[in-house]
Amino acid sequence: MGDVAAPPVSSALSHLLGEVRAAVDARLPALLAADTPSKDPGDPLPSAAREALLSPGKRVRPVLVVLAGELFGVPRARLVDVGCAIEMVHAASLVLDDLPSMDDATLRRGKPALHVTHGEANAILVAVTLLARAFGLIAEAGLHARRGGLPASAALDLVSRLADASGLAGLASGQALDLATDAASATFDRLETIHARKTGALFVASAEFGAVLGGAREKELAAMRSYARNVGLAFQIVDDLLEQAPARESGKSARRAPAPAFVRHVGVDGARSLVAELTAHAVESIGTFGKKGILLREFALLLRDRKN
């Protein structure tokens, strides 16, 4: 399968990225605060949770929710909040990933990691809070279908998919396998399983969220899943390539001994070819959508060529 040439980012995608990031950044504080019954100055959790959630991330997963949903004609207003739920699970995973017992990273998004600023116990509690809030806000949308929420059956469907992406088939399992795997002896298959769960699962859930809300048929859902699985894996490998850069560029600094990564297994050139191949597979998966898939295609190429 050949490489896919990178066009410059179209103004349509560039607009969408700007709008979705702004909408997510505007919505996250309100969605989080709904979970804050009182403002007790002695309670460190609300401000720590805000710090973890609102620090400047790329908001890639909510963008994928919107791209997938808009392909099926879902209004953006229906997609942003559920994209924020995915972003909360992602933020929780970053906080946990940085803990001394995990990657032992002191920098995240270019700033001190949450356990450095708020202590380990608060960091764990923030992750639990964000995770609970993510599920809570989707459930609430299902309880308020008539007031701009979601049909209850759709909300349940999303909750179930997010649970799958978080647990024994997703993030938590991927991280446990990652920690249990010796970087030097990791097989290709093991690396694929780790990263499909650690990173791919939330990408898949994001694409599914949009497609499910758009009433996608099973064949269309399968195409979106394949796209997201390939883009997610490629995203992780690019992440590993970027992490080889100094911490001030990648924004993250891990003290843990080398983690299992494709770059170590197949070398830098091999990893770059793998990224190109996975991206080409992703683009092929959405061929079935014809011109409607153009922004998803551009998005895959943009992530392949990203520099941060």
Ligand code: GRG
């Ligand atoms: C929260 C259910 C749950 C489990 C946590 C710790 C853990 C289990 C999983 C670790 C998952 C992890 C950190 C995977 C790496 C994924 C990745 C490529 C992160 C970087 O994502 P970006 O580039 O980050 O989107 P920004 O900062 O832009 O948001």
